[in-house]
Amino acid sequence: xxxxxxxxxxxxxxxxxxxxxxxxxxxxxxxxxxxxxxxxxxxxxxxxxxxxxxxxxxxxxxxxxxxxxxxxxxxxxxxxxxxxxxxxxxxxxxxxxxxxxxxxxxxxxxxxxxxxxxxxxxxxxxxxxxxxxxxxxxxxxxxxxxxxxxxxxxxxxxxxxxxxxxxxxxxxxxxxxxxxxxxxxxxxxxxxxxxxxxxxxxxxxxxxx
Amino acid sequence: xxxxxxxxxxxxxxxxxxxxxxxxxxxxxxxxxxxxxxxxxxxxxxxxxxxxxxxxxxxxxxxxxxxxxxxxxxxxxxxxxxxxxxxxxxxxxxxxxxxxxxxxxxxxxxxxxxxxxxxxxxxxxxxxxxxxxxxxxxxxxxxxxxxxxxxxxxxxxxxxxxxxxxxxxxxxxxxxxxxxxx
Amino acid sequence: xxxxxxxxxxxxxxxxxxxxxxxxxxxxxxxxxxxxxxxxxxxxxxxxxxxxxxxxxxxxxxxxxxxxxxxxxxxxxxxxxxxxxxxxxxxxxxxxxxxxxxxxxxxxxxxxxxxxxxxxx
Numbered sequence: 001x002x003x004x005x006x007x008x009x010x011x012x013x014x015x016x017x018x019x020x021x022x023x024x025x026x027x028x029x030x031x032x033x034x035x036x037x038x039x040x041x042x043x044x045x046x047x048x049x050x051x052x053x054x055x056x057x058x059x060x061x062x063x064x065x066x067x068x069x070x071x072x073x074x075x076x077x078x079x080x081x082x083x084x085x086x087x088x089x090x091x092x093x094x095x096x097x098x099x100x101x102x103x104x105x106x107x108x109x110x111x112x113x114x115x116x117x118x119x120x121x122x123x124x125x126x127x128x129x130x131x132x133x134x135x136x137x138x139x140x141x142x143x144x145x146x147x148x149x150x151x152x153x154x155x156x157x158x159x160x161x162x163x164x165x166x167x168x169x170x171x172x173x174x175x176x177x178x179x180x181x182x183x184x185x186x187x188x189x190x191x192x193x194x195x196x197x198x199x200x201x202x203x204x205x206x207x208x209x
Numbered sequence: 210x211x212x213x214x215x216x217x218x219x220x221x222x223x224x225x226x227x228x229x230x231x232x233x234x235x236x237x238x239x240x241x242x243x244x245x246x247x248x249x250x251x252x253x254x255x256x257x258x259x260x261x262x263x264x265x266x267x268x269x270x271x272x273x274x275x276x277x278x279x280x281x282x283x284x285x286x287x288x289x290x291x292x293x294x295x296x297x298x299x300x301x302x303x304x305x306x307x308x309x310x311x312x313x314x315x316x317x318x319x320x321x322x323x324x325x326x327x328x329x330x331x332x333x334x335x336x337x338x339x340x341x342x343x344x345x346x347x348x349x350x351x352x353x354x355x356x357x358x359x360x361x362x363x364x365x366x367x368x369x370x371x372x373x374x375x376x377x378x379x380x381x382x383x384x385x386x387x388x389x390x391x
Numbered sequence: 392x393x394x395x396x397x398x399x400x401x402x403x404x405x406x407x408x409x410x411x412x413x414x415x416x417x418x419x420x421x422x423x424x425x426x427x428x429x430x431x432x433x434x435x436x437x438x439x440x441x442x443x444x445x446x447x448x449x450x451x452x453x454x455x456x457x458x459x460x461x462x463x464x465x466x467x468x469x470x471x472x473x474x475x476x477x478x479x480x481x482x483x484x485x486x487x488x489x490x491x492x493x494x495x496x497x498x499x500x501x502x503x504x505x506x507x508x509x510x511x512x
Contacts, residue, residue, distance in 0.1 A: 024292055056289055069348070076351035078423065078434040092434055106294055106347060113292035121286055127278070130229055131286075134279050137233030138287065142240065154376060158383045165230050167386035317395060326396035329403055357411035364403040371396075 009055035009118075014190035016183060017118040023194050024116020030201040031108045037101035039208040043201060044104045047111025050197065056114040063110070067103030074099025120183055140164055219390060227387075228272050232279030234260040239284045253299075253339075255332060255366050257284065258306060262328055262374040265314045267388070277307050298342055306335035324378070325371030332367030336360055420499035422482060424461050426454060427494040437461065437480075437497060447491030454495055466491055 031043045080094025123131045149156040239257035281300045285291030310331040336359040344352045422437040428445035443454040450467035460478040466488045473488035485496040
């Protein structure tokens with residue numbers, strides 16, 4: 001069986017999670033305010049590249065289906081020049097490109113989100129501290145997910161819960177603190193990446209209409 | 210009014226830790242749910258709502274809201290979809306589901322309504338919001354064709370989650386010991 | 392299961408069947424505007440205001456869709472009969488600019504009783 005290469009986050013070591021988050025918001029805004037399917041296609045393509053670079057799994061089949069389904073539903077509201085009649089349904093140019101633009105926007109939103117949301121993202125205040133604790137528990141649960149047995153699901157869930165949050169008399173739950181891991185600083189390469197992606201994205205959104 | 214005799218009487222820091230733990234459980238189930246193939250786009254099985262359902266009886270409204278927020282924001286961060294329309298779908302559906310489930314839990318006595326009914330009602334609310342968002346934002350009016358599928362599949366998942374939560378509450382030794390502490 | 396459990400189960404099933412009924416029931420297609428010009432046929436929903444420029448051998452005929460009706464606003468023909476035909480609102484009604492070979496018709500929905508059964512050009 002071929003070994004699956006683990007996906008590596010190329011962006012993580014170069015971008016602080018908060019910078020990464022706001023960079024993503026900037027790219028998202030360009031996508032949302034872009035006009036025309038061509039601009040959205042270019043931005044969605046940028047999004048795919050960045051999502052892959054961040055080590056995320058991107059199923060092109062799934063996103064292709066998403067875009068195709070948005071186009072298909074839009075074709076039921078015909079607008080513009082009729083290309084061809086498929087039975088009772090006229091396939092129109094306007095509806096097609098409107099659907100294409102919409103589908104590419106939604107796919108692009110997910111791509112940019114995948115690229116810009118890091119698990120190291122710190123949330124502010126007391127909620128942020130609670131989130132840190134939650135995420136630490138979550139990582140422990142994920143580490144032990146193989147302990148779940150479908151044939152004895154309830155029992156295995158119970159055992160897992162007891163292991164992570166003991167309730168037996170005499171035991172106390174060890175609450176994980178949010179790990180004070182060193183967050184990466186944004187490197188020069190990171191800032192160059194931000195500039196090289198944001199500026200063309202803004203230009204595409206503004207001028208490609 | 211639903212009886213609240215089984216509220217956990219634990220110190221607040223411990224209760225807050227428990228909220229975080231249930232939040233983690235929600236994320237854990239949401240991750241498992243992400244791995245299941247979806248029969249129709251945007252449809253959610255509702256596994257991640259199980260901790261919300263189970264804890265209806267022993268968390269206060271504030272703690273439930275915290276749990277809801279942890280679930281919604283946390284899922285967005287863990288799955289990387291926080292800054293996309295998927296977050297909008299997820300948070301809208303979860304909020305609608307919670308409002309209905311919590312309201313029913315507080316207002317209707319247990320002799321008339323069990324967790325199964327609450328789960329079914331929550332699934333209805335969640336699916337109604339998702340259909341509205343799918344029609345209003347993503348697919349347009351033609352997407353109304355998915356409504357029967359959403360409601361049909363939602364009936365099964367609502368029943369399954371309700372039975373699962375009831376079975377867990379009844380048979381979980383871990384939960385029993387937690388109640389004994391409180 | 393308790394009494395209200397059955398109620399919500401019944402409600403869920405009723406919504407499933409009800410929405411399936413609505414989706415599958417035959418219904419009149421929404422009203423739309425068909426514009427035929429030199430480039431072919433174009434379709435637009437009648438309930439969305441817009442301005443259409445239809446190109447013919449004499450030039451551009453401007454068609455407006457507004458407030459649930461459609462009319463010719465401007466045309467390069469000599470007599471402007473198409474403009475005088477006014478606003479049409481019902482399925483089957485039409486406006487035409489013969490010199491510029493532009494034909495505008497409302498289709499879909501239930502046919503209007505005033506509309507002719509057929510037309511030949």
